[in-house]
Amino acid sequence: MNKKAAVVLAGCGFKDGAEITESVSALIALSEAGADYSIFAPDMNILAIDHIKLEKTNEERNVLKEAARIARGKIQDIKNLKSADFDALVMPGGFGAATNLCSWGTDGAQAKVHPEVERVVLDFYKNQKPICAICIAPAIVARVLGAQGVTVTVGAESEASREILKTGALHETCPVDDFVTDREHRIVTTPAYMYSEAKRHEIFKGIRGAVLETVEMA
Amino acid sequence: MNKKAAVVLAGCGFKDGAEITESVSALIALSEAGADYSIFAPDMNILAIDHIKLEKTNEERNVLKEAARIARGKIQDIKNLKSADFDALVMPGGFGAATNLCSWGTDGAQAKVHPEVERVVLDFYKNQKPICAICIAPAIVARVLGAQGVTVTVGAESEASREILKTGALHETCPVDDFVTDREHRIVTTPAYMYSEAKRHEIFKGIRGAVLETVEMA
Numbered sequence: 512m513n514k515k516a517a518v519v520l521a522g523c524g525f526k527d528g529a530e531i532t533e534s535v536s537a538l539i540a541l542s543e544a545g546a547d548y549s550i551f552a553p554d555m556n557i558l559a560i561d562h563i564k565l566e567k568t569n570e571e572r573n574v575l576k577e578a579a580r581i582a583r584g585k586i587q588d589i590k591n592l593k594s595a596d597f598d599a600l601v602m603p604g605g606f607g608a609a610t611n612l613c614s615w616g617t618d619g620a621q622a623k624v625h626p627e628v629e630r631v632v633l634d635f636y637k638n639q640k641p642i643c644a645i646c647i648a649p650a651i652v653a654r655v656l657g658a659q660g661v662t663v664t665v666g667a668e669s670e671a672s673r674e675i676l677k678t679g680a681l682h683e684t685c686p687v688d689d690f691v692t693d694r695e696h697r698i699v700t701t702p703a704y705m706y707s708e709a710k711r712h713e714i715f716k717g718i719r720g721a722v723l724e725t726v727e728m729a
Numbered sequence: 730m731n732k733k734a735a736v737v738l739a740g741c742g743f744k745d746g747a748e749i750t751e752s753v754s755a756l757i758a759l760s761e762a763g764a765d766y767s768i769f770a771p772d773m774n775i776l777a778i779d780h781i782k783l784e785k786t787n788e789e790r791n792v793l794k795e796a797a798r799i800a801r802g803k804i805q806d807i808k809n810l811k812s813a814d815f816d817a818l819v820m821p822g823g824f825g826a827a828t829n830l831c832s833w834g835t836d837g838a839q840a841k842v843h844p845e846v847e848r849v850v851l852d853f854y855k856n857q858k859p860i861c862a863i864c865i866a867p868a869i870v871a872r873v874l875g876a877q878g879v880t881v882t883v884g885a886e887s888e889a890s891r892e893i894l895k896t897g898a899l900h901e902t903c904p905v906d907d908f909v910t911d912r913e914h915r916i917v918t919t920p921a922y923m924y925s926e927a928k929r930h931e932i933f934k935g936i937r938g939a940v941l942e943t944v945e946m947a
Contacts, residue, residue, distance in 0.1 A: 523741065523749075524798035531741075531799050535753035535929075543930035562797035563804065579780035580742035581749050586781065711753070712761035 514729045516541050516548040517597040519589060519631065520578035521607030525704065526560040528574065530605030533645050533703050534581050536715045537601050540722035546729075549597070551589040552578035553625055557611055574611050589627045594634040598729035601722065604646020604703055615650045619670075620677035622654050629655050639697060643725035645718055646703040647671065653680035656696065664691040666702030688713045690721035692728075699725045732764040732947045735815040737807060737849065738796035739770065739825030743922065744778040746792065748823030751863050751921050752799050754933045755819050758940035764947075767815070769807040770796035771843055775829055792829050807845045812852040816947035819940065822864020822921055833868045837888075838895035840872050847873050859915040861943035863936055865889065867918040871898035874914065882909040884920030906931045908939035910946075917943045 518537060522528020541548045554575040559568050579586045594600070602608065609616035613624040624632075632655045635642050644652045649663035650671065657678030664685035665671045672682040683691045687709040690701035701721040703714050736755060740746020747770075759766045772793045777786050797804045812818070820826065827834035831842040842850075850873045853860050862870045867881035868889065875896030882903035883889045890900040901909045905927040908919035919939040921932050 525801055526798075528798075531749060532753050532756070532801075535750050536757070538750070539754070539929045539933045542928045543933075561794060562800075562802055563794050565802055576779060576781050580744075580746075582780075583743055583750075584780055584783055710760045711757045715757045715761075 514546040514598045514726050515596065516546050516599045516601050516726065517592050518548050518550045518601045519628065520550060520552045520581060520603065521605055521611045522552070522557065522574045523577040523580045524562055525605045526562055526565060527557060528577055528605055528607035528611070529581065529603050530646060530704050531581065532711055532714055533603040533605065533718060536718040537603050537645065537722055540719040541601070541726065544723050544726040546726045550578065550582040550586045551592045552586060553611065553627060554588045555611065589631060592631050594638045594640050597640065599641045599643065599725050600631065600635040601643045601725065602645065602648040602651065604648045608646065608648045608651065613651050613654060615647065615654065619674035620654070624651060624654055632656065641697040641699060641725045641728040643699045643721050645701055645721065646705055649700040650675060652698055653678040656680070659696060661696045661698050662691065662693040663698060663700040664702055666705035671705065688716040690717055690724065692724055697728060732816045732944050733814065734759050734764050734766040734817045734819050734944065735810050736766050736768045736819045737770065737846065738768060738799060738821065739823055739829045740775065740792045741795040741798045742780055743823045744780055744783060745775055746795055746823055746825035746829070747799065747821050748864060748922055749799065750929055750932055751821040751823065751936060754936040755821050755863065755940055758937040759819070759944065762941050762944040764944045768796065768800040768804045769810045770804060771829065771845060772806045773829065807849060810849050812856045812858050815858065817859045817861065817943050818849065818853040819861045819943065820863065820866040820869065822866045826864065826866045826869065831869050831872060833865065833872065837892035838872070842869060842872055850874065857915060859917060859943045859946040861917045861939050863919055863939065864921040864923055868893060870916055871896040874898070877914060879914045879916050880909065880911040881916060881918040882920055884923035889923065906934040908935055908942065910942055915946060
């Protein structure tokens with residue numbers, strides 16, 4: 512039987528949704544690993560960000576519908592996601608992970624996590640199913656599971672890594688093309704575009720390694 | 730000196746823009762090959778397609794702004810694209826390639842090609858710089874260069890491959906994870922999501938091969 516992974520996307524676009532190269536890299540790696548996957552996103556509206564001017568617009572978009580662009584239409588509301596149906600959870604990054612899936616972008620270690628995202632992370636964790644988190648998504652894992660002493664990476668030491676320490680989580684520095692494994696808590700993280708000037712094949716290499724490790728652990 | 734590639738995107742999303750996995754796969758492969766790249770798209774408005782219902786909406790979106798989501802903001806109007814600045818041209822697919830970059834989606838071999846896209850394809854061709862076209866984008870190459878007897882692939886024999894023959898171009902069948910090289914005309918094509926049920930790592934493999942070949946030829 513193929514392993515089954517659930518992938519949670521925060522939209523489509525690095526400024527207001529899921530980072531696209533990170534999301535696609537994770538899906539390519541799951542496919543390469545022979546894992547089946549289903550894609551989920553929250554059914555919520557946000558104000559779109561113009562990706563040329565990098566400014567907020569007044570245009571409302573739906574995170575689930577936008578994420579469907581990456582998923583090629585095959586996507587479900589995160590409300591339907593239960594760990595019982597899967598072997599692993601994968602969460603790509605992008606600012607959307609810090610603004611739609613939680614409020615880390617404004618509140619750091621005091622962030623509120625989207626209730627369904629929090630439920631899903633706890634569900635996979637309690638059932639000892641591995642969680643792979645990419646870029647800023649490890650901050651969600653830290654916010655939900657910091658008290659458990661999980662270890663994650665968001666790359667180099669930074670404001671983000673210092674906020675992560677405030678959640679109770681540990682932070683390990685990591686280059687863009689590598690990943691960090693917390694075997695005890697079954698958490699795999701890779702920094703990806705936390706290195707904003709990284710090259711796309713380096714992003715792919717780090718995410719591919721993290722996803723293959725996660726599938727192996729599942 | 731690194732080779733330089735120009736990448737032309739038709740938006741962001743397989744139903745009304747550039748196919749996202751194809752676009753990202755091409756960018757990862759260019760990066761792996763050590764090539765620098767710049768990303769371009771036409772500055773034009775389209776009616777967005779809902780990627781869950783797969784139905785047309787009344788919402789206008791700008792192709793250049795949407796493509797900027799894949800490009801992470803670093804994108805230019807295709808009007809600024811000249812072959813003199815580059816060594817190769819790469820065109821991912823998606824329905825947007827057949828509806829925004831040309832009218833192949835409705836007119837087949839009689840398609841009108843967006844004037845700037847036609848100019849760019851002719852410019853690279855006349856200057857003997859290789860062109861890599863993915864998925865349905867080879868139809869654009871066939872429409873512009875069919876009279877030159879170029880050889881392309883859109884995968885298996887299909888309505889699309891039969892329309893391509895009407896342009897004067899030749900068609901070679903090709904599996905999803907491979908590519909076809911026309912050395913005489915310096916055209917490299919790979920079918921990608923012309924096989925709509927293909928797995929993402931197969932899509933990546935075919936595009937990676939095509940892009941590495943294109944960069945080598947440049």
